[in-house]
Amino acid sequence: xxxxxxxxxxxxxxxxxxxxxxxxxxxxxxxxxxxxxxxxxxxxxxxxxxxxxxxxxxxxxxxxxxxxxxxxxxxxxxxxxxxxxxxxxxxxxxxxxxxxxxxxxxxxxxxxxxxxxxxxxxxxxxxxxxxxxxxxxxxxxxxxxxxxxxxxxxxxxxxxxxxxxxxxxxxxxxxxxxxxxxxxxxxxxxxxxxxxxxxxxxxxxxxxxxxxxxxxxxxxxxxxxxxxxxxxxxxxxxxxxxxxxxxxxxxxxxxxxxxxxxxxxxxxxxxxxxxxxxxxxxxxxxxxxxxxxxxxxxxxxxxxxxxxxxxxxxxxxxxxxxxxxxxxxxxxxxxxxxxxxxxxxxx
Ligand code: ADP
Ligand code: ASP
Ligand code: MG
Numbered sequence: 001x002x003x004x005x006x007x008x009x010x011x012x013x014x015x016x017x018x019x020x021x022x023x024x025x026x027x028x029x030x031x032x033x034x035x036x037x038x039x040x041x042x043x044x045x046x047x048x049x050x051x052x053x054x055x056x057x058x059x060x061x062x063x064x065x066x067x068x069x070x071x072x073x074x075x076x077x078x079x080x081x082x083x084x085x086x087x088x089x090x091x092x093x094x095x096x097x098x099x100x101x102x103x104x105x106x107x108x109x110x111x112x113x114x115x116x117x118x119x120x121x122x123x124x125x126x127x128x129x130x131x132x133x134x135x136x137x138x139x140x141x142x143x144x145x146x147x148x149x150x151x152x153x154x155x156x157x158x159x160x161x162x163x164x165x166x167x168x169x170x171x172x173x174x175x176x177x178x179x180x181x182x183x184x185x186x187x188x189x190x191x192x193x194x195x196x197x198x199x200x201x202x203x204x205x206x207x208x209x210x211x212x213x214x215x216x217x218x219x220x221x222x223x224x225x226x227x228x229x230x231x232x233x234x235x236x237x238x239x240x241x242x243x244x245x246x247x248x249x250x251x252x253x254x255x256x257x258x259x260x261x262x263x264x265x266x267x268x269x270x271x272x273x274x275x276x277x278x279x280x281x282x283x284x285x286x287x288x289x290x291x292x293x294x295x296x297x298x299x300x301x302x303x304x305x306x307x308x309x310x311x312x313x314x315x316x317x318x319x320x321x322x323x324x325x326x327x328x329x330x331x332x333x334x335x336x337x338x339x340x341x342x343x344x345x346x347x
Contacts, residue, residue, distance in 0.1 A: 013335065014327055015317040016065060016258050035066040035215070037256040039225065039247030042075035043264040044321040045163050048113030051170040054321055057262065058220060059176050066215050069178070069222045070250050071167050072243040073159025074110075077103060078226075081155045084139060089147030093140065100139045104132040107162045114166070116173055124169045127180075131161055149193035153227075153237045157184065160224035160243070168222040178220040183246060186210050186253075187228035189236045196228055196236035198249055200308075203228075207253035215254070223250050244302035252312050259314055260328075261301065262321040267329030268293060268300055282329050290316075290331045306331075 016036055038061060044054050061067050073081075080103055087096035107128055116124065135158050138151065145151070164180040171178035186206035189196035214221045225243025228236045238245055244261055251259040268290065269279040285293070287310035294303035300318060309316050309331065319328035 013330070015260055015315075015319070015330070016061075018327075033066055034064075035068070035254055035256045036061060037068045037070060037247055037251035037254065037259045039070040039243060039259065039261045040072065040167070040321065041243065041261070041263045042072040042077070044262050045071060045073075045167060046075045048110050048115075048170070050321075051110070051114070051167055052174060054262065055167070055170040055174040055176065057321065057324055058171055059174050062176050062220055067220050068211060068215070068250055068254050068256065069167065069171075069220055070225045070243060070247040071160060071163045071222060072225050073163050074106075077106070077159035077162070078156055078240070081159055082152060085147060085152040085155050088139065088145040088151070091144070093142065093145075096139045097136070097141055100135050103158070103162075104128075104135065107132075107166065110166050111169070114169055114173060116169055120169060120172060124165060127165045128162065131158060131165070134158075150234060153193045153196075154235045156237050157224070157227045157235045160226050164222045164224045168220075171220060171222065176220055177218060178222050179214055181210060181214070181221045181223045182227070183224045183250070184227050184229035184233075184235050187238075187246070187249060188231060189228035189238070191230045191234065191236065193236055195239045196230075198228055198238065200249070200252070203249060204253050207250065211250075211254050238304075239302075241299060242302050242304065245304040245308075248305045248308045248314065248316070251314055252308060257315070258317060259309070260317045260319055262319055263300060264320065264322065265300060265318075266320045266323060266326045267318045268298060268331075272298070283327075284335070285329060285331045286334065287331060301331075 016034060038058060040054050045051050058067060058069060080099055084096045084099050111124055111128060138155055161182060168178040168180040186203060188199045188202045211221050225246035226237050228238060230236060247259050247261060265273055266281055268282050271279040273279040287306050291303060291306035294301045294306060313333060315332035317328045317330055320326050
């Protein structure tokens with residue numbers, strides 16, 4: 001067990017959500033209206049049980065802070081959506097439409113398992129039905145389809161759009177008023193489909209117009225990661241695994257004090273902990289150190305997060321959804337802390 005003096009040190013050196021929980025509402029270090037962005041990856045949202053568990057983490061944060069949530073698609077869903085795009089390109093129309101039907105069922109099953117009250121269930125079901133109809137519209141049962149990168153992005157976008165609706169429903173069920181928001185309504189990008197670059201200034205302006213009124217109304221916006229749209233409204237994606245980047249963009253839009261990336265490992269390690277028993281958990285990283293690891297293939301963090309975080313001096317935490325008692329990795333400006341992990345020749 002951690003000695004008491006060390007616990008105090010960790011408490012002062014933990015993410016905002018922990019600091020509030022530990023302060024037990026006594027001496028508040030930060031104002032009531034501090035804002036955090038919480039991003040959940042696909043493993044954290046895989047099925048109703050995990051969504052409700054993740055919703056519990058949001059509820060804890062939302063007791064003391066304003067919260068914006070950013071979600072990925074459920075694990076495996078984006079791969080399956082992109083396989084529909086490939087099947088269409090190869091003229092395998094029945095395979096494509098079976099896969100689309102299968103994905104729609106998958107999400108309806110999660111809705112069922114959330115066991116919402118009748119009214120909420122009907123409302124969310126209608127939202128999913130509309131999305132499902134739009135997805136099937138992209139997948140004709142006969143004729144020819146011109147399979148373009150633009151179509152691939154449009155198809156890929158459905159995963160995040162389904163999961164934002166379901167996660168908002170999980171939050172409502174957990175007593176947190178929430179509303180799904182499509183990032184394509186404000187994340188403005190170029191038209192390089194599959195790897196679109198955001199226009200940050202316009203995104204910030206448009207995003208604030210949408211998100212701030214929701215926060216003022218006491219709602220938690222549940223924003224789709226991964227997707228944006230061109231100025232003429234065509235859906236784009238920011239590249240595979242880019243919901244972390246969306247998390248940073250959205251944190252920047254609302255001027256969040258911190259971005260917490262909730263994932264399936266305890267933080268950033270020296271190597272992939274699933275591949276190497278030697279991998280060591282890193283306690284604190286500078287933006288440059290984190291960028292070097294991400295650019296070198298550490299999938300736990302999308303490399304494009306770091307330049308934006310560094311420019312805006314945003315603090316980022318990588319934490320394990322399934323072990324919320326573990327502190328995680330902090331990425332940010334150096335702190336007066338003597339518990340920094342060793343990282344090569346780090347500053
Ligand atoms: P999410 O769906 O939450 O975005 P990802 O699968 O994209 O999660 O990223 C988390 C995974 O990154 C971990 O399960 C781990 O296998 C992998 N990974 C690769 N390199 C590292 C590293 N250096 N530190 C931590 N995790 C890593
Ligand atoms: N769902 C997208 C993907 O699988 C984005 C992400 O998960 O970060 O690439
Ligand atoms: Mg990821």
